[in-house]
Amino acid sequence: MNTDVIYSSLGADPDLGELVEMFVQEMPDRVSALETQAQSRDWAQLTRTAHQLKGAAGSYGFHALTPLAARLEHSARAGQQEDQILASLADLLDLCRRVRAGAPQADDDHCAAPRSELP
Amino acid sequence: MSYRKTILHVDDDPQLTRLVAQHLGPLGYDVTSLNDPEQALMVLSESHHRVVLLDIEMPNVNGLTLLREIKRAYGGSQVIMLTGLVSVQTLLQSYRWGAEYCIFKPLMSIAPLVEAIEAVFRKIDHWWNALEELSKQRRLEDSGRWHLPSAAPEISADQLVTMPGLKEP
Numbered sequence: 001m002n003t004d005v006i007y008s009s010l011g012a013d014p015d016l017g018e019l020v021e022m023f024v025q026e027m028p029d030r031v032s033a034l035e036t037q038a039q040s041r042d043w044a045q046l047t048r049t050a051h052q053l054k055g056a057a058g059s060y061g062f063h064a065l066t067p068l069a070a071r072l073e074h075s076a077r078a079g080q081q082e083d084q085i086l087a088s089l090a091d092l093l094d095l096c097r098r099v100r101a102g103a104p105q106a107d108d109d110h111c112a113a114p115r116s117e118l119p
Numbered sequence: 120m121s122y123r124k125t126i127l128h129v130d131d132d133p134q135l136t137r138l139v140a141q142h143l144g145p146l147g148y149d150v151t152s153l154n155d156p157e158q159a160l161m162v163l164s165e166s167h168h169r170v171v172l173l174d175i176e177m178p179n180v181n182g183l184t185l186l187r188e189i190k191r192a193y194g195g196s197q198v199i200m201l202t203g204l205v206s207v208q209t210l211l212q213s214y215r216w217g218a219e220y221c222i223f224k225p226l227m228s229i230a231p232l233v234e235a236i237e238a239v240f241r242k243i244d245h246w247w248n249a250l251e252e253l254s255k256q257r258r259l260e261d262s263g264r265w266h267l268p269s270a271a272p273e274i275s276a277d278q279l280v281t282m283p284g285l286k287e288p
Binding site for chain 2: 015016019022023026048051052054055056057058059060063066
């Protein structure tokens with residue numbers, strides 16, 4: 001399992017860094033919402049949450065999340081097999097749990113390059 | 120023109136509206152964020168937002184329907200669609216129903232949105248200037264002192280015939 005943390009391209013921005021921090025702080029709520037919606041097989045709501053995350057994550061500089069959120073949205077909206085939706089969800093949640101505020105430190109060699117996460 | 124550059128941003132995602140407000144505030148725009156699209160028409164009726172940023176895919180309210188209602192009730196409000204990827208048909212409908220621009224999320228850069236907003240406010244400026252000029256001309260006409268607009272340069276007969284689109288006499 002990949003444990004590399006992911007930083008926003010805006011994390012060090014003096015005007016936006018604080019907002020990125022809020023986004024990261026609120027990420028557990030998004031993760032929890034996605035998990036609950038999947039458990040209750042509420043695909044419509046899960047589609048909506050994935051759609052929101054797709055728009056927000058990239059805008060907040062977490063570009064690696066966008067294609068995975070898009071894949072989940074598409075998969076749930078298209079009514080694909082449940083295991084396909086859940087696999088897409090698992091990939092997205094894995095990345096969501098690794099987002100961090102701020103910017104990587106010089107000695108931080110565990111920082112994932114966001115683009116490397118693209119499928 | 121000097122007036123408050125007011126923008127209403129309608130998107131059900133508070134994280135997105137918060138980010139856009141943070142980008143636009145320092146640029147001098149007065150942004151109202153609205154996460155409940157069902158309130159949009161009411162907010163517009165009670166305020167003077169000149170520009171609306173409008174998401175399309177929202178719960179309970181479709182942004183396209185809202186666009187149509189906004190243009191019908193408040194035709195002077197200029198609408199910029201700020202949305203995730205949509206179908207070609209949706210994009211064309213946005214255009215046909217009066218949206219000025221369509222900017223796609225995620226916002227990899229704020230620049231395209233700012234350019235669209237600036238262009239829309241320039242359009243508003245143009246109409247306000249025309250309105251002011253008309254009022255001025257009307258006043259002059261009413262007072263019997265009507266003449267060419269003061270801002271219009273004097274043009275000689277020689278210049279007239281060389282201007283594109285004008286035929287030689």
